[in-house]
Amino acid sequence: MKVTQGVTLMADQTSANAYWAANIRIITISLVVWFVCSFGLGIILRPALSGISVGGADLGFWFAQNGSIYVFLILIFAYARRMNKLDREFGVEE
Amino acid sequence: MDQFTLNLIVVGASFALYIGIAIWARAGSTAEFYAAGQGVPPVMNGMATAADWMSAASFISMAGLIAFGGYNNSVFLMGWTGGYVLLALLLAPYLRKFGKFTVPEFIGDRFYSTTARLVAVICLIVISVTYVIGQMVGVGVTFARFLEVSTTTGLLIGSAIVFAYAVFGGMKGITYTQVAQYIVLITAYTIPAIFISLQLTGNFLPQLGLIGSYAPGGGDVAFLDKLDQVVTELGFAAYTADTTNMLNMLLVTLSLMIGTAGLPHVIVRFFTVPKVSDARISAGWALVFIALLYTVAPAVGSMARLNITTTFWPAAVTGSAFDGEALSVEQIQNDPELAWIRNWEKTGLLKYDDKNGDGRIQYISEARLAGPNKASADATKALTDAMTAAGLATEGVDLASPAAVTVNGAVDAALADLQKARADAIAARDAVTFGNKTVGELGFSANELVTVNNDIMVLANPEIAKLPGWVVALVAAGGLAAALSTAAGLLLAISSAISHDLIKGAIKPDISEQGELLWARISMAGAIVLATYLGLNPPGFAAQVVALAFGLAAATIFPALMMGIFSKRINMQGAVLGMLAGLVFTSVYIFLYLGWFFIPGTNMLPNTPAAHWLGISPAGIGPVGALLNFVVAYVVSMMTQAPPRQVVELVESVRIPRGAGKATGH
Numbered sequence: 092m093k094v095t096q097g098v099t100l101m102a103d104q105t106s107a108n109a110y111w112a113a114n115i116r117i118i119t120i121s122l123v124v125w126f127v128c129s130f131g132l133g134i135i136l137r138p139a140l141s142g143i144s145v146g147g148a149d150l151g152f153w154f155a156q157n158g159s160i161y162v163f164l165i166l167i168f169a170y171a172r173r174m175n176k177l178d179r180e181f182g183v184e185e
Numbered sequence: 186m187d188q189f190t191l192n193l194i195v196v197g198a199s200f201a202l203y204i205g206i207a208i209w210a211r212a213g214s215t216a217e218f219y220a221a222g223q224g225v226p227p228v229m230n231g232m233a234t235a236a237d238w239m240s241a242a243s244f245i246s247m248a249g250l251i252a253f254g255g256y257n258n259s260v261f262l263m264g265w266t267g268g269y270v271l272l273a274l275l276l277a278p279y280l281r282k283f284g285k286f287t288v289p290e291f292i293g294d295r296f297y298s299t300t301a302r303l304v305a306v307i308c309l310i311v312i313s314v315t316y317v318i319g320q321m322v323g324v325g326v327t328f329a330r331f332l333e334v335s336t337t338t339g340l341l342i343g344s345a346i347v348f349a350y351a352v353f354g355g356m357k358g359i360t361y362t363q364v365a366q367y368i369v370l371i372t373a374y375t376i377p378a379i380f381i382s383l384q385l386t387g388n389f390l391p392q393l394g395l396i397g398s399y400a401p402g403g404g405d406v407a408f409l410d411k412l413d414q415v416v417t418e419l420g421f422a423a424y425t426a427d428t429t430n431m432l433n434m435l436l437v438t439l440s441l442m443i444g445t446a447g448l449p450h451v452i453v454r455f456f457t458v459p460k461v462s463d464a465r466i467s468a469g470w471a472l473v474f475i476a477l478l479y480t481v482a483p484a485v486g487s488m489a490r491l492n493i494t495t496t497f498w499p500a501a502v503t504g505s506a507f508d509g510e511a512l513s514v515e516q517i518q519n520d521p522e523l524a525w526i527r528n529w530e531k532t533g534l535l536k537y538d539d540k541n542g543d544g545r546i547q548y549i550s551e552a553r554l555a556g557p558n559k560a561s562a563d564a565t566k567a568l569t570d571a572m573t574a575a576g577l578a579t580e581g582v583d584l585a586s587p588a589a590v591t592v593n594g595a596v597d598a599a600l601a602d603l604q605k606a607r608a609d610a611i612a613a614r615d616a617v618t619f620g621n622k623t624v625g626e627l628g629f630s631a632n633e634l635v636t637v638n639n640d641i642m643v644l645a646n647p648e649i650a651k652l653p654g655w656v657v658a659l660v661a662a663g664g665l666a667a668a669l670s671t672a673a674g675l676l677l678a679i680s681s682a683i684s685h686d687l688i689k690g691a692i693k694p695d696i697s698e699q700g701e702l703l704w705a706r707i708s709m710a711g712a713i714v715l716a717t718y719l720g721l722n723p724p725g726f727a728a729q730v731v732a733l734a735f736g737l738a739a740a741t742i743f744p745a746l747m748m749g750i751f752s753k754r755i756n757m758q759g760a761v762l763g764m765l766a767g768l769v770f771t772s773v774y775i776f777l778y779l780g781w782f783f784i785p786g787t788n789m790l791p792n793t794p795a796a797h798w799l800g801i802s803p804a805g806i807g808p809v810g811a812l813l814n815f816v817v818a819y820v821v822s823m824m825t826q827a828p829p830r831q832v833v834e835l836v837e838s839v840r841i842p843r844g845a846g847k848a849t850g851h
Contacts, residue, residue: 107837110840110841111840121270125270125271129267130435130438133259134428134431134438135431145396146393146395146396146407147397147398147408147410148407148409152256152409155262156259156262156483157483159266160263160266160472160476160479160480161476161480163266163267163270163476164469164476167269167274167465167472168466168469170273170274171273171465171468171469174462174465175462175465178842183843184842185460185843185844
């Protein structure tokens with residue numbers, strides 16, 4: 092009895108670590124997108140992209156004033172969706 | 186019906202609604218008072234979070250900041266929305282799983298230390314109190330302008346309304362009122378924006394209007410190009426001009442983002458949803474409702490900027506500002522459509538002065554006129570000084586002596602040089618061109634629209650665009666809704682830190698639930714009185730304290746929470762010293778430039794880009810403080826003992842969604 096409990100605990104621990112590692116991977120990818128759309132396209136790359144226009148604005152300007160916000164939105168909903176799936180895969184959903 | 190009666194009806198109706206909700210949603214338990222019984226659906230929580238978050242700064246000030254700062258002030262748009270990504274990914278779901286009521290409580294439990302909890306309480310109170318002052322000032326300004334009462338009366342009415350629903354309803358009352366306030370404020374913000382976008386670009390959606398073409402000009406020119414043409418012609422920086430300090434722009438944006446994610450009154454909103462997955466999706470819904478305002482804000486700002494400029498230079502509507510004359514003083518004083526200028530003039534937020542007495546108000550860049558004006562003034566002064574000196578030197582000297590003749594010749598030559606220098610300086614001043622005319626031809630050398638406060642842009646916007654009276658009244662109600670909803674959220678964060686973290690957590694742990702609820706209400710009432718007092722006697726630094734609030738949230742609370750979740754190794758010593766390092770470094774840096782405790786004149790360095798360390802402004806120092814916090818916490822933790830077993834188990838438990846129950850008070 093004692094032994095099986097130990098095994099279950101260890102299995103739980105391995106599964107918990109795998110779940111957390113998967114979560115960290117999703118977070119990292121999401122944060123790269125978060126950085127690129129705001130700091131990247133909106134600020135750092137703006138001078139380099141000044142030739143590309145979105146309507147009457149240049150691409151960097153549009154990302155700084157509107158575009159990055161749309162990307163943030165998509166990002167949060169995508170993360171929530173992906174995590175719900177991950178929760179079910181690892182059987183840790185509520 | 187006159188404008189005043191309309192304002193009274195619309196604002197009165199919105200207030201009656203808030204009171205009605207307060208009576209319906211009274212809180213009966215501490216769980217309802219602190220976390221609305223954890224029964225708020227995610228979409229509704231998103232809406233309440235949006236109202237909680239969007240303060241007088243978002244509603245009243247931000248579009249004005251963007252209007253006059255252009256692309257550079259995009260930092261507010263990205264910073265105040267990007268923080269929600271960090272909240273959803275890094276904090277909200279885990280803190281909901283933790284299942285307690287306050288931010289200091291998590292820090293206290295995770296770092297097994299009452300000291301850590303109290304340091305967090307101090308940070309929370311400093312952040313929330315500085316923030317609430319701005320809301321109270323916003324309430325006072327809006328009342329004074331639209332309801333023709335004194336600022337004091339306006340503030341007292343506002344405080345009484347907040348008192349009614351916050352003290353009795355707690356988080357439950359606040360949540361449902363915030364939902365109503367969100368609807369009022371978003372309607373008030375978008376309706377005038379749609380009208381104005383239609384007028385200027387023919388686009389129904391302001392987001393498309395911003396990148397659309399300029400309709401009154403025949404539609405051949407992009408709206409943003411038209412705006413750039415008009416403002417640069419007057420000597421101002423182009424609206425789309427690139428930043429001159431990229432490092433600072435990056436850091437200010439980052440500071441606002443991580444500051445947002447570390448603001449206690451925003452974080453606690455995610456304690457109110459039923460499940461961990463709801464906390465994630467709720468951050469998304471919050472951002473949907475925030476984005477409705479934030480994506481419209483640049484259109485509101487840029488269009489208001491064009492409208493106010495063309496009001497003063499009517500010819501700029503179709504061509505160059507200098508094709509016609511500037512707006513006349515007589516028109517400002519008599520035209521019924523320009524009543525807004527007269528009304529805002531009374532509040533002191535807008536000032537004009539016909540300096541050259543030509544009966545017209547020339548709105549032009551003082552900065553561009555300043556250099557040449559100073560050169561010509563300096564040259565005139567040098568000439569006068571030289572003539573005076575020469576006059577004194579010749580007294581009592583025999584002018585016929587050979588020495589005197591030589592001296593006189595030298596003096597005459599020097600005078601001739603100075604006269605030429607003066608003439609050159611004046612010619613240089615007059616040669617500065619605006620549009621295709623020189624200053625000499627235009628005949629003026631000063632900006633006569635002396636003050637246009639950022640804060641009037643949104644509130645005056647419907648009047649500048651000549652929209653109907655009910656729209657104006659709606660904007661007044663919207664401004665009040667934004668300020669009151671944020672004030673209520675902040676007051677709740679302050680009162681729960683006092684009743685839950687200080688009294689129950691540190692002073693009297695065995696207090697009964699009813700006793701704690703009573704203390705929560707007493708501290709809420711106390712916080713409202715303090716906020717009202719500070720609103721009546723604002724320390725005169727409302728703009729600066731925002732830098733402090735975000736900087737501190739970024740440098741103290743955010744790193745502590747993040748390390749608490751993402752590391753099992755950071756211990757009590759590391760967390761406490763890390764938070765203190767972030768707190769001291771960030772506040773000292775801000776105080777060095779803005780004055781110790783914001784007392785005017787006590788700053789030790791001038792607040793200018795040249796004097797800033799690496800060009801980092803006080804508003805951008807938060808991330809550096811956060812980095813310091815991370816480094817100190819890591820190094821100290823590595824040198825001291827690892828956290829005990831039960832803390833490691835706590836961290837493991839918050840990382841797994843399953844098992845999130847109702848929050849408990851222990």
